[in-house]
Amino acid sequence: xxxxxxxxxxxxxxxxxxxxxxxxxxxxxxxxxxxxxxxxxxxxxxxxxxxxxxxxxxxxxxxxxxxxxxxxxxxxxxxxxxxxxxxxxxxxxxxxxxxxxxxxxxxxxxxxxxxxxxxxxxxxxxxxxxxxxxxxxxxxxxxxxxxxxxxxxxxxxxxxxxxxxxxxxxxxxxxxxxxxxxxxxxxxxxxxxxxxxxxxxxxxxxxxxxxxxxxxxxxxxxxxxxxxxxxxxxxxxxxxxxxxxxxxxxxxxxxxxxxxxxxxxxxxxxxxxxxxxxxxxxxxxxxxxxxxxxxxxxxxxxxxxxxxxxxxxxxxxxxxxxxxxxxxxxxxxxxxx
Numbered sequence: 001x002x003x004x005x006x007x008x009x010x011x012x013x014x015x016x017x018x019x020x021x022x023x024x025x026x027x028x029x030x031x032x033x034x035x036x037x038x039x040x041x042x043x044x045x046x047x048x049x050x051x052x053x054x055x056x057x058x059x060x061x062x063x064x065x066x067x068x069x070x071x072x073x074x075x076x077x078x079x080x081x082x083x084x085x086x087x088x089x090x091x092x093x094x095x096x097x098x099x100x101x102x103x104x105x106x107x108x109x110x111x112x113x114x115x116x117x118x119x120x121x122x123x124x125x126x127x128x129x130x131x132x133x134x135x136x137x138x139x140x141x142x143x144x145x146x147x148x149x150x151x152x153x154x155x156x157x158x159x160x161x162x163x164x165x166x167x168x169x170x171x172x173x174x175x176x177x178x179x180x181x182x183x184x185x186x187x188x189x190x191x192x193x194x195x196x197x198x199x200x201x202x203x204x205x206x207x208x209x210x211x212x213x214x215x216x217x218x219x220x221x222x223x224x225x226x227x228x229x230x231x232x233x234x235x236x237x238x239x240x241x242x243x244x245x246x247x248x249x250x251x252x253x254x255x256x257x258x259x260x261x262x263x264x265x266x267x268x269x270x271x272x273x274x275x276x277x278x279x280x281x282x283x284x285x286x287x288x289x290x291x292x293x294x295x296x297x298x299x300x301x302x303x304x305x306x307x308x309x310x311x312x313x314x315x316x317x318x319x320x321x322x323x324x325x326x327x328x329x330x331x332x333x334x335x336x337x
Contacts, residue, residue, distance in 0.1 A: 008051045012059040015043040019063040019087070023079040024071060038190040040079075041087035045195060048091025049204055056091050060084025077121055081114025082187075090191055094199070094206050100192070100215040104262070107188035108181070115180050137169050174247050178254040185258055213273055215266035217259065222307045225260060228252025257300045261293055264303030267311050274317055 022040050026033045044063065048056025063084045068076020089110045093103035141162045148158045172179070196206050231249025238245040268289045272282050292298035302311075 008047075008055055011047050011051060012055055012062070015047040015059050016062045016066060018043040019059075019079060019083040020067050020070070023063075023067050023075060023083055027071065027075050027078070037082070038187065038194055040083040041090045041191045042195060042198060044084055044087025045091035045094065045191075046199065046202065046204065048088050049095045049199070052095075053088060053092055056088040060088050074118070074122055074125065077118050081117060082111065085114060086111050086188075086191065090195060093192075094195060094204075100212060100266075101217050103192060104185070104188055104215070107191065108184045111184035111187050112180050115184060119180075137166065141165060175251060175254070178251040181255040182258045185255075185262070189262060212266055213270035215263060216306065216312075217263055219307050221256070221259065222304060224252055225256035225304055228254075228256055257297060260303035261297075261300040262303070263306055264293070264299035264301075265289060267302060267306055268299070270312050271315060274312075274315070 019040065022036055022043070026036045026040065029036075044056055044059050047059050060080060061084065064076050064080025067079035067083075086107060089107050090103075093106060098106070145158045145162050149155055193212065196212075199206055228249045228251070231245050232253055235242045235246035235249060268285060271277075272285055277285065289299045293300060306312075
């Protein structure tokens with residue numbers, strides 16, 4: 001028992017050290033931070049999967065404290081939330097063999113809370129207010145405008161583009177819920193994918209329930225998409241509350257659109273695997289899915305309609321008749337594949 005406990009402490013210590021190094025590199029090495037940030041939850045997730053939630057929580061707390069002592073409180077919060085608590089949730093999901101949709105949504109919720117906490121702490125500790133943010137944006141737009149004018153662009157075109165950017169920036173605070181949700185969803189999806197690639201190579205297999213090709217949301221999630229779209233379309237009938245209804249609908253629509261984009265990609269991934277496509281054919285299918293999303297949001301709509309049509313059941317490649325077995329003495333119409 002003492003040897004097992006000592007081994008657990010050793011693994012937790014290694015996970016803490018690696019998580020701190022990854023956090024510091026993410027913060028202070030900009031050229032690689034875009035890739036490293038998705039690795040942050042993996043060390044704590046690994047020790048959580050092997051040693052349990054209590055060990056994972058202890059490692060998460062240790063990661064946050066050590067990073068905070070070395071690099072400051074904001075980086076400590078980054079480590080505690082994105083490397084620590086997200087890692088505990090990821091490790092728990094993998095250890096218990098949750099469905100891929102349950103794992104993704106649970107991890108997305110934890111990461112969203114973490115991002116909100118980090119953003120709130122940053123706002124308080126830096127002492128910035130909305131007027132200072134507006135002035136900072138105006139200075140940035142003025143500098144960019146001068147640069148483009150110097151490069152030969154028409155002043156009127158530059159001013160029009162700057163005004164459009166200013167309008168978008170002013171809208172950002174009202175879209176923060178969906179922005180945080182989409183960022184958290186992308187982070188969670190990348191972390192799950194990396195865990196599925198890395199952990200088997202470390203001797204920790206992930207269960208079949210976590211397969212991306214099996215990702216399918218509960219049918220009730222479709223109502224989030226439908227309600228958001230309905231509020232957007234019908235906001236003009238809400239009278240004085242039209243602006244509020246439109247913003248709520250837009251937040252719901254943006255988040256659930258991204259969620260069903262993930263389900264659409266899962267269907268595409270399943271199709272590629274089911275048809276055993278390789279090389280150019282596989283790349284072409286993925287390319288069409290991504291291009292269709294950017295142009296017409298087709299992949300999101302495909303993911304939504306999968307709720308009712310279940311493409312994976314309808315499009316599954318059927319076995320040749322010669323490979324379908326029949327029970328001894330049974331009639332042909334008594335046996336189905």
